[in-house]
Amino acid sequence: MEKQVSNPRRVRRTALATRVLILHEARRSFIVLGHKKTSISDIAVTLNMSPANVFKHFHSKAELAHAVLIDRFRSGRKIRGLTPLARIRNFLFDLLVELNACLKKEPLLFAVMTTFLTADEVDQLLRDHMVAGIREALADIPLPHETERMVEMLADAFLCVLHPAIIGTTRQAELRSRADNVLLLVELAICRPAR
Numbered sequence: 001m002e003k004q005v006s007n008p009r010r011v012r013r014t015a016l017a018t019r020v021l022i023l024h025e026a027r028r029s030f031i032v033l034g035h036k037k038t039s040i041s042d043i044a045v046t047l048n049m050s051p052a053n054v055f056k057h058f059h060s061k062a063e064l065a066h067a068v069l070i071d072r073f074r075s076g077r078k079i080r081g082l083t084p085l086a087r088i089r090n091f092l093f094d095l096l097v098e099l100n101a102c103l104k105k106e107p108l109l110f111a112v113m114t115t116f117l118t119a120d121e122v123d124q125l126l127r128d129h130m131v132a133g134i135r136e137a138l139a140d141i142p143l144p145h146e147t148e149r150m151v152e153m154l155a156d157a158f159l160c161v162l163h164p165a166i167i168g169t170t171r172q173a174e175l176r177s178r179a180d181n182v183l184l185l186v187e188l189a190i191c192r193p194a195r
Contacts, residue, residue: 019057021047026058027068027109034108035065035116065112066121072109073098073129079136085187087137092158092179095133099167114164122164130155157182 013021025046029038040061044051058064078094081087103110113122134151161178 015057018049018053022054022057022064023068023071026064027072030065030068030109030112031106032108035061035112040064062117062121065116066125068109069113069117069125070129072102073126077129077133077136079133081137084138084141085183088134088154088186089179089183091133091137092130092162092183093176095129096162096167096172096175096179099162099164100172103168110164110168114168119165123159126162126164127155127159130158154182154186 022043025043026038029043029046038061040054040058041051043064044054047054054064058067073095077091079087079091081090099110102113113125117125131151134154135148138147138151158179161182162175167175
């Protein structure tokens with residue numbers, strides 16, 4: 001829903017449309033220029049808006065980088081598989097592929113995640129993404145009320161295996177094997193009766 005205003009060069013957009021445009025341009029800028037050379041002013045100029053408009057949606061470059069990364073990984077999330085464990089496994093392996101693709105094809109964006117965000121911000125970003133994916137993978141099965149705690153524990157375990165700090169230094173096959181080992185422990189815990 002775009003309307004022309006008195007200045008023919010400026011287009012009036014909804015807040016959501018503006019936010020999406022800013023995220024898209026910021027992602028492009030982080031990929032091409034990296035974190036240090038990306039500026040809010042340059043993003044605003046490219047989008048024919050004022051820097052104040054960008055700051056209205058994102059209060060800092062760090063907040064913008066965080067939002068770009070959330071959007072980057074959320075858009076790649078797919079939940080597929082017949083069983084809950086298969087869906088979790090596919091989700092995790094898809095995430096591993098996404099992280100590797102980001103490292104290889106968008107190294108400057110990957111550097112934003114590993115260099116310019118704090119370790120706590122990266123952990124929380126990926127943990128939230130994993131919690132949402134695991135929760136979605138388990139959505140169609142009846143689980144006890146402790147499910148949320150279990151989902152969080154699974155996310156924590158997988159974060160140890162698929163953390164960006166080790167993605168660049170460990171072979172993908174080794175990371176898959178480690179994730180499979182954690183899944184095997186989960187399967188044993190769920191399927192084996194307590195003695």
